Amino acid sequence: MIVAPITTFFVVQYISGNNAIISGGIAALVANVVLIGYVVAAFTEQTSSEEVLEESKKDR
Numbered sequence: 755m756i757v758a759p760i761t762t763f764f765v766v767q768y769i770s771g772n773n774a775i776i777s778g779g780i781a782a783l784v785a786n787v788v789l790i791g792y793v794v795a796a797f798t799e800q801t802s803s804e805e806v807l808e809e810s811k812k813d814r
Contacts (some may be wrong), residue, residue: 759785
């Protein structure tokens, strides 16, 4: 989670010729993508109470 934006910042800064505004903007974009991915993964994960409820429905 932390490595992707920092790496992106320095790689883009190297490519763009030390332009910190572009590097920072793209690093912020990558940080938001990582955060959205984390939130989506958290919402799609089943909790243990849901698993118990599904198993009890199967037993009926």
